[in-house]
Amino acid sequence: MLTNEQLIQIRRDLHQIPELALEEKQTQKYLLQVIHQFRQDYLEIKTVSELPTAILVRVKGSNPTKTIGYRADIDGLPVTEKTGLPFSSKHDGQMHACGHDIHMTVALGVLNYFSEHQPKDNLLFFFQPAEESKNGGKLAYEQGVFTGQWRPDEFFALHVTPDLPTGTIGCRNGTLFAGAAEVNIDLYGQDGHAAYPQRANDMVVAAAALIEQVQTVISRSIDPIAGGVITIGKIQAGTIRNAIAGHARLEGTIRGLTQTMIERIEQRLREVTTGIGQSFQAKVKLEINQGGYWPVENDPEITAQLITYLKNDSAVNYQETEPAMTGEDFGYLLAKIPGSMFWLGVQDDSQLHSATFSPQEEAIKVGIDAIVGFFKQHM
Structure with missing residues (x-):
């Protein structure tokens, strides 16, 4: 299992190599290197020519009745970093100013757990390019990426927010993002x-x-x-x-x-x-x-199950959140496949998309543990 120190190092490695929409070649290479280090007994890894920087990883369930999907966006923003961190972006004019480095690290942590603990149901991890622009979720769907055994029955994702205390998880039924x-x-x-x-x-x-x-x-x-x-x-x-x-x-x-x-x-x-x-x-x-930037409308039944779990998990500080007018292309996927998205608090004085945004890394393990726990109960 990945240790907390290893997860933080992964996040810092990814933070240094942000790439813009559909150009995430170095990011994809790094992700594949990490994933190939996991136990491969239950894993099947797939890349697709239609969306060259995307990665899909299927975890074969022991007695599957459905496939649960989890999406992590992988692109950065055209922002010049001004955090002064020792692991600041090495790519001029590009930065993970929206927390996608955290998103990827949490997804890798969840995948790592289920690579060593075979789930009952199938899991599908989608490392998605082009969320910030060029609507990678819509591109993936329209190009037939989610077909056959690679189509999830449900889809989940998170987004970090500096407006919630570190490790707090926020969600709501109905619209999360506009x-x-x-x-x-x-x-x-x-x-x-x-x-x-x-x-x-x-x-x-x-x-x-x-x-x-x-x-x-x-x-x-x-x-x-x-x-x-x-x-x-x-x-x-x-x-x-x-x-x-x-x-x-x-x-x-x-x-x-x-x-x-x-x-x-x-x-x-x-x-x-x-x-x-x-x-x-x-x-x-x-x-x-509009492209793929549809409202993120959480499925009522699935989201109710997620919220009930979060409220009952003593390790989670759950908070119901109001809708946000920010955009997210996961909304297009939720319009096609039922599921839910939630916030992960990474408390910071700087806002998303700002040159000084510096999320708190302690939230990574909280996010991984909550998703792993929910998926195990949800199967």
């Missing part, structure tokens, strides 16, 4: 001289009107109890102060707690942009890209 979609809006009118506005069609004015109208989508078209978000985070228009801009581009994001809500927000956004186009005699191009 779904997220990217929004790009281009407005095309007619440029011209600032002194002759009647001869031009000003897209700065049109963009301003559009931004105001977009705010009413949430305030007047969405149930205030349910909640939703549209943020226009970037706007580009014009090149000089005394010229009228004939083009404006807005970029933003949609967040919603259910897929139905996201689709409702998208519908209203299309209607608003169409109306602005007609009002300002402008050509409007709207692009909405």
Whole structure:
């Protein structure tokens, strides 16, 4: 069995080699080296050409009635690390700023346990590339990675959070993470001289009107109890102060707690942009890209079983958490395969995705023990 010291070293090794979406070659090589050191009696390891940096590991059960899946994301972020840690990232401009090094280490710890203690049911471990961008979960599903004996009947995953005390596990039934979609809006009118506005069609004015109208989508078209978000985070228009801009581009994001809500927000956004186009005699191009970043909607029955176990485990400090508006592509997999996701507390003053994020490593063993215990009971 891996010791706590070995697990921490694995985490630190992984922390030093973050790689961006679909480029996780060094990470995959390291993971395979560790997995091949485990007892292989019950293991079958698989890589797939359709998603070259992914790894699947099947643990054969002694008397299986189902296959339980566990997913760990493996990619990093385009963030320059500023933690000052002796095991900081060796890859310039890349960092495990979202805790995926912890995610992978916990998964390896759970896999290591069941490589030495054969489970009753089959287990499937999915080390997934491209969670932060390029929706690796959706790619894997659409490319047929989960077929035959490689398809889980249930799927589980965790995500670290600096907002919970170290080792605290948080979960809830229903939506854990919101779904997220990217929004790009281009407005095309007619440029011209600032002194002759009647001869031009000003897209700065049109963009301003559009931004105001977009705010009413949430305030007047969405149930205030349910909640939703549209943020226009970037706007580009014009090149000089005394010229009228004939083009404006807005970029933003949609967040919603259910897929139905996201689709409702998208519908209203299309209607608003169409109306602005007609009002300002402008050509409007709207692009909405959600990809695999669907809401993480936990299965009611499975999650109830998980929460009951966590509440009854004296070694676990369980806390029911509120939904978060952050996005996670595990939501797409949960829309196809029932399962549950939960938080693992790694208390830190810095937030996820920040250059100074430094999760507490004591949480690793807590996460492993809780997952192992639940899986043994759940079989």
